Amino acid sequence: MLFNAFILAIRAISRNLMRSFLTTLGIVIGIASVIIMVSLGNSVTASITGSIEKLGSNMLIVVPGQRRHGPSAGSTAPLFKAEDLRAIEEQISDIKAVTPTVTRSTIAVYGSENHKTNVTGTDNAFFTVREWQVERGRIFSSVELRSGKPVCLIGTTIVDELFASQEPLHATLRLGKLQCEIIGVMQKKGASTFGQDQDDAVIIPLRTFQRRLSGNTDISSFLVALAETAQNGDVITAIQTLLRERRHISKGEEDDFTVMDLKEIIQTVSETTGILTLLLGAVAAISLLVGGIGIMNIMLVSVTERTREIGIRLAIGALEREVLMQFLVEAIVLSTLGGSIGVLLGVLGSLGVTQAFDLPFVFNAQIIIIAFSFSTAVGVVFGYFPARKAATMDPIDALRRE
Numbered sequence: 576m577l578f579n580a581f582i583l584a585i586r587a588i589s590r591n592l593m594r595s596f597l598t599t600l601g602i603v604i605g606i607a608s609v610i611i612m613v614s615l616g617n618s619v620t621a622s623i624t625g626s627i628e629k630l631g632s633n634m635l636i637v638v639p640g641q642r643r644h645g646p647s648a649g650s651t652a653p654l655f656k657a658e659d660l661r662a663i664e665e666q667i668s669d670i671k672a673v674t675p676t677v678t679r680s681t682i683a684v685y686g687s688e689n690h691k692t693n694v695t696g697t698d699n700a701f702f703t704v705r706e707w708q709v710e711r712g713r714i715f716s717s718v719e720l721r722s723g724k725p726v727c728l729i730g731t732t733i734v735d736e737l738f739a740s741q742e743p744l745h746a747t748l749r750l751g752k753l754q755c756e757i758i759g760v761m762q763k764k765g766a767s768t769f770g771q772d773q774d775d776a777v778i779i780p781l782r783t784f785q786r787r788l789s790g791n792t793d794i795s796s797f798l799v800a801l802a803e804t805a806q807n808g809d810v811i812t813a814i815q816t817l818l819r820e821r822r823h824i825s826k827g828e829e830d831d832f833t834v835m836d837l838k839e840i841i842q843t844v845s846e847t848t849g850i851l852t853l854l855l856g857a858v859a860a861i862s863l864l865v866g867g868i869g870i871m872n873i874m875l876v877s878v879t880e881r882t883r884e885i886g887i888r889l890a891i892g893a894l895e896r897e898v899l900m901q902f903l904v905e906a907i908v909l910s911t912l913g914g915s916i917g918v919l920l921g922v923l924g925s926l927g928v929t930q931a932f933d934l935p936f937v938f939n940a941q942i943i944i945i946a947f948s949f950s951t952a953v954g955v956v957f958g959y960f961p962a963r964k965a966a967t968m969d970p971i972d973a974l975r976r977e
Contacts (some may be wrong), residue, residue, distance in 0.1 A: 584905035587877065588883035588912075589818055598873045599913030602864025602953065606857035606917025606946045607924055613942045614925035616852025618934040623848065624841045625935070630848060634704060635799040636805075637814065651872040652831040654793035659821055663797065669805035674700035675794040683733060683777060684749040691735040694727075694750055694777045696784025702968050704800040712759030728759035730774035748777070751873050753787045770899050807836050856942075866955035867912065874906050874961035882968065889970040899966035906958020907951060914950030916954060918943055 588595045639652035660675050674693040682689050699714050701707075709728065719726050729749060734743050743757050764773035785792050799811055811834050817834055878885070885898060922943070929936045 581904055583828050584901070584908045587881075587905055589906065594873065595909060598619075598869050599831065599866070599909050599916070601862060601869045602910050602913030602950050603917040603920065604865075605860065605863035605907060606914050606950055607921040609856050609946050610860055610918065610921025610952065611924045611928060611943060612855035614860045614921075614937060614939060615934075616848055616855055617937040617939055618925075618929045619931075620845055620848040621935045621937050624825045633801045633803070633805070633807075634682040634738055634837045635801065635811065635814070636816070636837070637797040637832060638795070638797065638835070639832050641829065641831070641833055653796065654795055656792060656794065659818065659856060660794065660797060662817060662821060663814060664926065666817055667810065669960055671800040671802050671804045672703045673799045674704050675781055675791060676699055676701065677781065677793070677795045679788055681751045683737060685737040688737045690735060691731065692775050692777055694779060694784065695764075696779055696781040696788070698781055701778065701798070703951050704798045707764065708762045708826055709759045712743075712757070714759060718903050720780045720782065723780055723786045725753060725755040725783055725787065726758045728778045729757055730772075730776045731763045731771055732760050732775040733758060733777060738828070747844070749851055750777060750779075751788070753783075755783070755812070757934055758767040786818055807838060811836060860949075867910075867953040870906055870909055871957040871961060872910075874958055875964070877905070877966045878902065878961050881965075885965050885968050886970045886972070887953070889968065895966040898968075899962045901957070902962035902965045903958050906962065907954035910950050910954030911947075913945045917950065918947055921946070 580890075586973075611770070637655075639654055641652075655675070657675070660673060663670070663673050674697055679694050680691065681694050683694075685694045695701075702709070702714055710731075713726065714729065715726065718724070727750075729743060729748070735746075737743075737748075738746070743760060746757050747754050748757055761774070763922060781794075782867075801807060814834055815830060822831060824830060888898060889895075889976055922938075926936055930936075
């Protein structure tokens with residue numbers, strides 16, 4: 576019976592191909608929209624979390640001021656000192672490495688070329704914490720770190736902007752009034768979460784930065800790499816307790832520093848983009864309901880047009896359930912056909928959109944299965960009423976219809 580109903584449905588659809596296509600168009604657009612919106616949301620989430628992870632996995636960032644209260648909150652907070660770094664290294668367990676950073680924007684000059692970039696003063700632990708490898712050359716020697724020798728490592732963007740086809744190693748780079756020898760080139764990191772080019776950087780010894788650029792011993796931030804077995808919350812609490820003591824913050828007073836956990840930031844971003852993705856998918860799903868109403872409308876028209884045919888079938892002994900099955904299968908075929916085309920267009924559209932916006936393509940089989948199943952359910956729900964109307968016709972009244 577089911578096979579015969581399917582054959583009859585195909586014949587009925589093929590008799591009015593244009594009408595059938597327009598009927599399924601709502602389903603096609605709905606399914607494609609849902610898949611594209613959800614895939615785009617997943618791609619954005621993957622892009623943002625991937626960019627954050629490029630800063631270093633399982634890392635804490637310690638900065639002065641309460642950043643959650645706005646940009647001006649940290650303006651009066653005192654900066655850190657080298658003694659704070661040593662205290663964290665010696666007194667906090669479950670830490671793999673900790674490194675100080677100070678940064679300043681300046682003009683890098685080589686020959687007749689110049690480029691505005693960021694200069695970072697730090698030590699060799701920086702490369703461990705940031706998981707940043709040297710592509711060519713070497714990192715700082717202990718003598719260079721202690722004496723504040725004018726040497727530097729550069730990112731690939733500096734190489735592209737200033738050196739073109741020339742070899743940068745052992746060349747002399749001018750940073751404002753400071754001239755430093757290039758001893759290494761870092762591997763390419765790519766853009767950060769907020770679109771900042773991480774490879775547009777010059778890294779020099781901390782002491783060199785303090786003596787030749789800043790003129791003080793202040794440290795603007797610490798980067799802390801945690802051990803794999805570390806409990807992030809416990810380490811954050813220990814750092815907060817230690818820094819409150821060292822910065823003479825009384826009980827009940829607010830911290831004048833912030834400890835940011837990259838894992839927590841990634842989780843927050845994922846939750847936020849997940850909610851936005853859900854909302855986008857829900858809005859796109861509304862068009863599926865519109866498509867379902869279209870199927871119900873066209874099936875009611877079909878029942879009206881084929882009233883005499885229905886009457887003949889019932890008169891010669893067809894059962895109500897057979898007539899019901901015939902029209903219900905026809906509605907399901909229309910919706911599943913639209914769903915199949917929508918899935919294909921949705922996947923291709925997702926691939927095209929992610930490439931256009933330079934985002935990673937995230938294939939989500941679950942949303943495809945859900946969307947296709949929903950399209951079939953639309954056929955059942957919106958096709959049942961017209962099918963029921965056809966099945967409950969009085970054969971005599973149906974045969975009288977011209």
